[in-house]
Amino acid sequence: MLLDPYFFAEQVLNSLQFSMLLFLLAIGLSVVFGLMDYLNLAHGTIYMFAAYVAFTVTQLGGSFWAALALAPFVAAAVGLLLYFLLLKRVERSGHLAQVLLTVGIIYMGTDLMRIAYGDLPKGVAQPDVLKGAVNLFGILYPSYRLFLIGLGLVVMTALYFALERTRLGALVRAGVDDRATAETLGIDIGKVFALVFAIGTYLAGVGGVVAAPIFGVYPGMDVTIIILVLIVVVVGGLGSLKGAILGSLLIGFADTFGKILLPQFAMMIIYLVMALVLTFRPTGLLPARRFSTSV
Amino acid sequence: MRRALCAGAVCAVLSMNSAALAADPFKIGGILATTGNDVPQGTEMANGMRLAIEQIGPQVNGRDIQLLIEDDGSNPNTGLQKARKLIQSDKVDMIAGVLLSATALAISPVASAAKVPVILSLASANALTGEKCSPWVFRASYANSQIAEPFGPWIAAKGYKNIFILGADFVTPREFAGDFRRTFEKAGGKVVGEVYSPFNKTQDFGPYLAQARSANPDAILAFYYGAEAILFAKQYESFGLKGKIPMIAMLGTTPVMLRQAQGSSVDGVISSLNYIPELQNPENIAFQKAYREKFHASASEFAVMGYDSMRFAIEAAKKVNGHVEDRVALAKAISQVSFNSARGPTRMNPATHQVDQNVYIAKIVKKGDAEVFDLIDTIPNVSTDASACKMAPLQ
Numbered sequence: 001m002l003l004d005p006y007f008f009a010e011q012v013l014n015s016l017q018f019s020m021l022l023f024l025l026a027i028g029l030s031v032v033f034g035l036m037d038y039l040n041l042a043h044g045t046i047y048m049f050a051a052y053v054a055f056t057v058t059q060l061g062g063s064f065w066a067a068l069a070l071a072p073f074v075a076a077a078v079g080l081l082l083y084f085l086l087l088k089r090v091e092r093s094g095h096l097a098q099v100l101l102t103v104g105i106i107y108m109g110t111d112l113m114r115i116a117y118g119d120l121p122k123g124v125a126q127p128d129v130l131k132g133a134v135n136l137f138g139i140l141y142p143s144y145r146l147f148l149i150g151l152g153l154v155v156m157t158a159l160y161f162a163l164e165r166t167r168l169g170a171l172v173r174a175g176v177d178d179r180a181t182a183e184t185l186g187i188d189i190g191k192v193f194a195l196v197f198a199i200g201t202y203l204a205g206v207g208g209v210v211a212a213p214i215f216g217v218y219p220g221m222d223v224t225i226i227i228l229v230l231i232v233v234v235v236g237g238l239g240s241l242k243g244a245i246l247g248s249l250l251i252g253f254a255d256t257f258g259k260i261l262l263p264q265f266a267m268m269i270i271y272l273v274m275a276l277v278l279t280f281r282p283t284g285l286l287p288a289r290r291f292s293t294s295v
Numbered sequence: 296m297r298r299a300l301c302a303g304a305v306c307a308v309l310s311m312n313s314a315a316l317a318a319d320p321f322k323i324g325g326i327l328a329t330t331g332n333d334v335p336q337g338t339e340m341a342n343g344m345r346l347a348i349e350q351i352g353p354q355v356n357g358r359d360i361q362l363l364i365e366d367d368g369s370n371p372n373t374g375l376q377k378a379r380k381l382i383q384s385d386k387v388d389m390i391a392g393v394l395l396s397a398t399a400l401a402i403s404p405v406a407s408a409a410k411v412p413v414i415l416s417l418a419s420a421n422a423l424t425g426e427k428c429s430p431w432v433f434r435a436s437y438a439n440s441q442i443a444e445p446f447g448p449w450i451a452a453k454g455y456k457n458i459f460i461l462g463a464d465f466v467t468p469r470e471f472a473g474d475f476r477r478t479f480e481k482a483g484g485k486v487v488g489e490v491y492s493p494f495n496k497t498q499d500f501g502p503y504l505a506q507a508r509s510a511n512p513d514a515i516l517a518f519y520y521g522a523e524a525i526l527f528a529k530q531y532e533s534f535g536l537k538g539k540i541p542m543i544a545m546l547g548t549t550p551v552m553l554r555q556a557q558g559s560s561v562d563g564v565i566s567s568l569n570y571i572p573e574l575q576n577p578e579n580i581a582f583q584k585a586y587r588e589k590f591h592a593s594a595s596e597f598a599v600m601g602y603d604s605m606r607f608a609i610e611a612a613k614k615v616n617g618h619v620e621d622r623v624a625l626a627k628a629i630s631q632v633s634f635n636s637a638r639g640p641t642r643m644n645p646a647t648h649q650v651d652q653n654v655y656i657a658k659i660v661k662k663g664d665a666e667v668f669d670l671i672d673t674i675p676n677v678s679t680d681a682s683a684c685k686m687a688p689l690q
Contacts, residue, residue: 007505010501011502014502119334120335121522121525121556122556125558131533140534141534213529214498215499216529224498257502260505266497267493
């Protein structure tokens with residue numbers, strides 16, 4: 001079956017599409033973790049929140065595009081609010097405190113959504129222009145998923161240029177590389193971090209909106225995705241764009257092809273990949289800080 | 296003087312006891328999900344149960360019916376603890392209303408040892424009225440085999456000879472698939488593939504749909520529930536399979552509660568079920584009306600099964616004239632109850648302790664801008680195989 005070129009190509013596209021979604025969330029989590037050593041598990045909650053906002057927008061008569069324009073900003077605003085009100089307090093308290101706090105936020109978030117929207121999963125319709133499938137060299141592939149792949153590539157390129165070619169990008173890279181020295185040089189890492197956090201949360205919001213038509217909107221989607229994103233970040237390496245890209249591709253492909261080759265062990269394949277990578281590269285494949293003192 | 300006082304006191308105590316006995320409520324416990332994955336089903340079931348008490352009760356032979364619902368959070372360990380609480384500290388006369396098969400299997404030995412009859416309102420694992428049957432456990436809902444077995448020959452007769460099975464990997468789909476496969480293959484059908492995806496962990500069904508498509512079946516038999524049912528249906532449509540390879544299913548995959556989320560992706564899906572809200576019998580019309588008045592929503596199969604499990608409890612209590620402390624008589628009485636439910640004629644089968652009922656084949660069609668079930672066929676009076684159950688006599 002795998003030898004059928006059409007089937008194989010279709011699964012490559014499926015893997016790419018899934019990788020893009022993982023990337024949208026992983027990059028925010030990875031840079032935040034890499035820059036401030038802050039393990040924010042509530043990243044998935046933002047993703048879920050944005051999906052619910054998108055649902056509400058479409059219920060009120062808005063289009064998918066309206067939701068895509070609006071929801072990530074709302075998500076970023078909520079994320080920043082959470083940061084300044086709650087998350088900032090345990091910035092220097094170590095990973096355990098951060099995990100405890102953000103897991104608490106996960107529980108709260110899930111229950112809040114449950115209270116507001118009920119337990120039943122909700123649907124968001126795909127935009128009309130992307131409904132249906134495209135004939136790509138003999139494969140009939142859903143247009144919406146192609147859109148997701150395209151969107152991911154655009155975001156990847158934009159982030160690459162932002163990180164490598166802009167001053168802000170340089171500041172971020174400096175902060176990830178060696179925070180203490182960067183601060184000595186007069187860089188206000190606090191402000192840089194708040195901005196990075198906002199952008200990361202915004203991207204998580206984008207992820208939530210674009211994932212909603214394929215994956216649905218339901219309480220618990222935050223936990224499902226954060227586990228995968230954490231694996232991506234750990235495998236790819238902390239704090240680097242290249243790491244997030246490589247990690248998402250690796251996990252996206254491992255998951256999709258794992259499902260076909262060994263459906264009963266689909267989950268295990270991902271964990272196996274993670275275990276293998278960590279055995280040979282404990283800090284991930286392409287972390288920003290290879291020789292870090294605070295790892 | 297003292298003697299008179301004593302006698303008076305004794306009389307007072309005795310009269311207090313008998314007065315208390317007359318007012319003793321008929322306590323029924325329920326173990327449903329009010330937290331966790333199955334809250335929507337649990338809520339509907341509880342609604343149905345309460346409606347039954349209102350309509351058929353609220354008393355039996357002068358005794359108030361008291362319903363105590365406990366939460367098992369979709370976790371059988373919690374369910375077991377709650378069962379112990381209901382039996383030992385709340386001293387319920389009966390447990391009528393158990394959702395989860397795992398919980399039912401856990402509490403069956405405990406309830407049987409304590410001689411508390413249990414009426415299951417879902418818990419559809421075949422074993423509960425099969426190898427793991429108990430003289431104290433009854434099922435007012437359905438056994439997986441009742442829904443799956445009649446569907447096999449029906450599907451084969453309609454010309455769907457090659458079927459690809461896709462399901463979530465846990466016990467219910469596997470049981471459904473196994474029962475279906477047996478009767479389907481006997482009727483000349485062929486299962487050309489059977490693939491299960493990790494339960495509640497799968498979001499992307501693309502790879503599985505692609506595998507199904509490459510086997511070129513006449514139909515895809517899907518076993519997904521809740522969020523997975525929505526995702527699967529939408530992805531089935533978005534990959535262009537809708538209209539090319541028909542989808543068939545069993546109850547739970549295209550239920551009323553997922554209508555909004557599944558939308559038109561499930562148009563044309565044929566399912567076998569034991570209830571659809573669109574049934575036109577007089578009991579169902581009355582039931583839907585009463586449910587709508589009380590709960591402002593249309594009733595699903597969970598509400599009906601909750602209602603029916605209470606009805607079995609109350610009718611049995613009536614048969615023993617309210618003397619529910621005689622547990623053996625009460626349990627025997629449950630075996631003798633039969634009535635016309637909203638889902639058609641139901642009868643407790645004394646040999647299996649499983650309700651015999653109609654099985655319906657229905658197709659989802661678009662009516663206006665909503666999806667509804669359209670009844671295609673009725674398979675009357677389906678029972679289960681009694682041979683697997685070796686029940687000890689009640690004592």
